[in-house]
């Protein structure tokens with residue numbers, strides 16, 4: 630079972646206490662964006678076998694959204710961090726790179 634530590638309340642929550650929110654760090658497009666940019670924002674998602682950054686909500690806990698880095702193949706969790714982060718923390722990226730030397734890095 631997937632277990633993620635909520636970065637706000639510190640609880641190690643099991644998957645059944647959480648709500649998945651899809652891919653993290655999506656770039657949002659507003660008025661003036663092209664149709665292709667807006668279509669990409671709405672529909673195009675990464676689906677990697679390996680390191681992935683995701684949104685999760687501690688639904689049956691504090692109720693807050695947070696972000697998590699995990700491996701989709703092994704379910705290994707690299708870490709969680711606040712939802713306000715515009716990109717994964719540098720120390721978390723270094724931790725992932727140490728465990729997955731072939732990881733291309735956050736893009």
Ligand SMILES: [Zn+2]
Nearest residue numbers: 635638687691
């Ligand atoms: Zn929480």
